[in-house]
Amino acid sequence: MITALIVMAGLALVLGATLGAASVLFKTQGDPLVDKIDAILPQTQCGQCGYPGCKPYATAIAGGDADINQCPPGGDEGVRKLADLLGREYKPLNAEHGIEKPKSVAVIDEATCIGCTLCIQACPVDAIVGAAKQMHTIVADLCTGCELCVPPCPADCIDMVPVAETVDNWKWRYPVFELKVQPATLPAKEAA
Amino acid sequence: MLSKLFSFNGGVKPDPNKSLSTREPIARLALPPQLVIPLHQHIGGTPRPLVSVGDKVLRGQRIGAADGNVSSAVHAPTSGHVVAIEPRPMPHASGLSSPAVVIEPDGQDIAIEREPFDWHAAAPGEIRDFLRDAGVVGLGGAVFPSHLKLNPGKSGHTDTLVINGAECEPFITCDDMLMRAEPGNILRGALIMQRMLAAKQVLVALEDNKPEAAVALKAAAQALGHASLEVVVVPTRYPAGGAKQLIRVLTGIEVPHGSRSTDFGVQCFNVATALAVWRALEHGEPLTRRIVTVTGNVERPRNFDVAIGTPISHLFAAAGLKPDTDKLIMGGPMMGIPLPNIDAPVVKATNCLLASSPTLFAPPEPELPCIRCGECARACPADLQPFELYWHSRARNFGRAQEYKLFDCIECGCCAYVCPSHIPLVDYYRYAKSEIWARERDKDAADSARERFEFRNWRADREKEEKAAKLAARNAAKPAVKPTDGAGDAATAADDPKKALIEAAMARARAQKEAVAAKNTDALTPAQQAQIDVAEERRKRASALSGSDAPAE
Numbered sequence: 001m002i003t004a005l006i007v008m009a010g011l012a013l014v015l016g017a018t019l020g021a022a023s024v025l026f027k028t029q030g031d032p033l034v035d036k037i038d039a040i041l042p043q044t045q046c047g048q049c050g051y052p053g054c055k056p057y058a059t060a061i062a063g064g065d066a067d068i069n070q071c072p073p074g075g076d077e078g079v080r081k082l083a084d085l086l087g088r089e090y091k092p093l094n095a096e097h098g099i100e101k102p103k104s105v106a107v108i109d110e111a112t113c114i115g116c117t118l119c120i121q122a123c124p125v126d127a128i129v130g131a132a133k134q135m136h137t138i139v140a141d142l143c144t145g146c147e148l149c150v151p152p153c154p155a156d157c158i159d160m161v162p163v164a165e166t167v168d169n170w171k172w173r174y175p176v177f178e179l180k181v182q183p184a185t186l187p188a189k190e191a192a
Numbered sequence: 193m194l195s196k197l198f199s200f201n202g203g204v205k206p207d208p209n210k211s212l213s214t215r216e217p218i219a220r221l222a223l224p225p226q227l228v229i230p231l232h233q234h235i236g237g238t239p240r241p242l243v244s245v246g247d248k249v250l251r252g253q254r255i256g257a258a259d260g261n262v263s264s265a266v267h268a269p270t271s272g273h274v275v276a277i278e279p280r281p282m283p284h285a286s287g288l289s290s291p292a293v294v295i296e297p298d299g300q301d302i303a304i305e306r307e308p309f310d311w312h313a314a315a316p317g318e319i320r321d322f323l324r325d326a327g328v329v330g331l332g333g334a335v336f337p338s339h340l341k342l343n344p345g346k347s348g349h350t351d352t353l354v355i356n357g358a359e360c361e362p363f364i365t366c367d368d369m370l371m372r373a374e375p376g377n378i379l380r381g382a383l384i385m386q387r388m389l390a391a392k393q394v395l396v397a398l399e400d401n402k403p404e405a406a407v408a409l410k411a412a413a414q415a416l417g418h419a420s421l422e423v424v425v426v427p428t429r430y431p432a433g434g435a436k437q438l439i440r441v442l443t444g445i446e447v448p449h450g451s452r453s454t455d456f457g458v459q460c461f462n463v464a465t466a467l468a469v470w471r472a473l474e475h476g477e478p479l480t481r482r483i484v485t486v487t488g489n490v491e492r493p494r495n496f497d498v499a500i501g502t503p504i505s506h507l508f509a510a511a512g513l514k515p516d517t518d519k520l521i522m523g524g525p526m527m528g529i530p531l532p533n534i535d536a537p538v539v540k541a542t543n544c545l546l547a548s549s550p551t552l553f554a555p556p557e558p559e560l561p562c563i564r565c566g567e568c569a570r571a572c573p574a575d576l577q578p579f580e581l582y583w584h585s586r587a588r589n590f591g592r593a594q595e596y597k598l599f600d601c602i603e604c605g606c607c608a609y610v611c612p613s614h615i616p617l618v619d620y621y622r623y624a625k626s627e628i629w630a631r632e633r634d635k636d637a638a639d640s641a642r643e644r645f646e647f648r649n650w651r652a653d654r655e656k657e658e659k660a661a662k663l664a665a666r667n668a669a670k671p672a673v674k675p676t677d678g679a680g681d682a683a684t685a686a687d688d689p690k691k692a693l694i695e696a697a698m699a700r701a702r703a704q705k706e707a708v709a710a711k712n713t714d715a716l717t718p719a720q721q722a723q724i725d726v727a728e729e730r731r732k733r734a735s736a737l738s739g740s741d742a743p744a745e
Binding site: 041042043045055125142166173175 | 637
């Protein structure tokens with residue numbers, strides 16, 4: 001009886017100490033779930049979800065404050081990935097936050113630009129170069145297409161242009177076997 | 193002497209159809225009225241154009257400079273004038289356009305003066321730079337810049353240099369005809385490569401369905417008399433010409449997933465690349481021409497020696513395209529890509545132009561469900577499981593497809609060739625690969641955007657802190673401003689120096705106002721006095737009505 005108690009108490013002590021040491025040694029910095037969600041989000045930093053950037057939205061999802069269908073740039077595929085990661089049910093994109101659009105980049109009409117720097121301040125990824133009273137331009141490779149620079153522009157000189165398909169970013173289409181239209185159906189239609 | 197040949201798993205034996213285009217020797221094709229030379233013809237960076245519209249160019253003149261080391265130069269194939277630098281349709285499955293230099297030949301074909309370069313005396317690094325600037329890239333189909341592969345790496349030497357003349361794909365005969373025509377120069381190129389790679393042996397391999405080329409190469413090898421150089425005839429089986437498959441047949445080395453043959457001391461080049469190296473170093477000729485097989489549904493199938501940039505329509509016109517052609521293919525029937533545009537130019541990768549007709553290639557039969565027979569796995573020369581790749585690609589489950597080593601697939605088409613359900617398996621792999629690449633590009637873009645966004649936030653915080661620190665420092669250096677009339681609250685003034693400043697300014701303004709008196713109120717006439725009294729009366733009434741604090745005066 002006493003031996004059993006001593007053994008159990010000893011075991012409890014050893015295991016408790018091990019767990020305590022492990023919690024100190026292997027302490028995770030920050031919330032790993034937030035980083036996983038953040039990795040799925042498209043990083044446009046557009047704020048369409050209602051949060052000031054992708055990371056805050058990821059934090060809100062992880063905390064249960066936001067739903068997974070609030071990110072239009074991530075699109076349907078993004079929602080599916082989030083649903084997969086979080087073990088939740090897929091739901092279609094919430095139209096309140098916007099609709100999925102083809103990837104675009106902002107282009108400044110350089111002849112109209114007055115050099116007010118408002119778009120530079122609005123750009124979340126520093127993709128616009130220019131100075132006060134100097135023409136501004138957008139580095140297309142860095143633009144995430146968030147559209148945040150469009151409303152502040154007083155000269156209305158920023159357009160969102162869909163990214164053109166080139167030899168480098170062209171994709172093979174999903175194989176589809178073409179069905180031939182039967183010409184026999186045409187006379188029947190005419191008769192009707 | 194190579195005592196034993198090995199074998200690779202799988203493979204198929206399609207009808208070779210090579211005799212169509214080997215009856216006639218290589219013909220040098222006349223120049224077209226316009227040459228369209230794409231700037232980007234190889235793996236790696238797009239060359240920067242070195243000429244502008246209206247410039248006169250000479251044969252062999254560099255018109256595009258290599259952009260970085262993983263790139264290659266582009267040259268003018270003849271003398272003429274640059275008429276445009278603009279996007280032109282490419283020989284690419286998409287049919288999309290890409291920047292190209294358009295040259296109108298002047299018919300004189302004047303060569304540019306050759307820069308003297310003695311490769312015998314040059315260091316390997318200098319030879320590599322020279323080859324990069326001569327635009328020498330792999331002509332077997334991958335168009336990888338050759339100078340990058342001609343580096344023995346850290347070990348400083350290579351065991352085996354394989355010169356690939358297997359040319360296993362049906363219909364294609366450009367390497368066969370080249371080996372028959374210039375066996376000696378191919379071997380001389382191979383010996384230069386051997387020197388650069390410090391290779392112990394050179395194996396020139398070709399399939400046993402090219403006996404004329406084998407005889408020619410063996411005779412040339414004997415004439416050169418190098419003990420380390422050997423011509424090896426390998427059994428004909430598609431895809432024996434795949435680099436990994438050929439290396440396995442010759443050396444028995446199976447290059448595993450994620451490594452390169454270089455890691456095992458083996459390097460492989462196409463025969464045409466060896467010839468291009470020899471021409472570049474011995475004659476200073478950059479790569480501006482190549483041999484192209486024009487075959488299939490044409491009147492006179494044969495091989496042409498054409499200038500790069502020649503429109504494909506020009507070649508088909510020379511070979512006589514038959515009217516019932518329904519499809520054009522660049523490459524062979526197994527691995528070729530559909531050509532949507534006949535006016536696209538010949539590029540460094542163009543080894544064969546194949547015209548297809550319903551009688552030559554029966555239209556594809558309807559795709560039936562996979563019956564899991566496993567024929568594709570038996571035929572796969574890369575030892576993959578094509579049916580697994582197919583299921584995951586079809587279900588857009590790209591992560592799983594990658595786990596089954598989708599990127600080890602060489603798209604040889606053996607699986608689709610043997611499939612009893614006529615599934616276009618390679619189309620699914622190509623689709624999955626391009627989707628994965630697109631996702632990787634998006635991921636890289638997202639990572640860079642995240643980094644930039646975080647940096648921007650960090651910078652905004654830093655600027656805010658700096659501003660606050662600067663203000664605090666200024667206020668600490670300056671004593672608090674004393675209010676001039678003592679009316680300001682001493683406690684608030686001490687608390688907030690800004691408020692004190694405002695108080696002082698207001699007090700100054702009040703004092704100034706008191707000092708200034710109206711000067712038109714002296715010596716008034718009775719009429720004026722009466723008017724003023726009426727106005728004052730009116731003002732009093734107004735202020736009484738509004739009930740608010742009227743002006744004090």
